[in-house]
Amino acid sequence: MTDSERKLGPNMKRLLSMFIARIAVPPGGGFASAITLFTEQGKHQRVAREALSQMDIAITAMRAAPDKYYSDDEEEIAGIILAKLDERDG
Helix, strand or coil: CCCCCCCCCHHHHHHHHHHHHHHHCCCCCCHHHHHHHHHCCCHHHHHHHHHHHHHHHHHHHHHHCCCCCCCCCHHHHHHHHHHHHHHHHC
């Protein structure tokens, strides 16, 4: 299955959006960083590919955890990651 055929549930979509935002506007970046996402040709595609790759790495790491208490389902794992991020950010 290619990335364009991949079906993302609500947790996966939210997690992917968070990765996209982090890459598009890195820590210390500002409006200028954000605007290049829309003005630099092809940047939005590169950012989306990188974000998808980072999300997959995070999910793979969670699957490999020796003490995991959840299934291998990507949507469930994305939900757990989001819950931990929400908990951390208060």
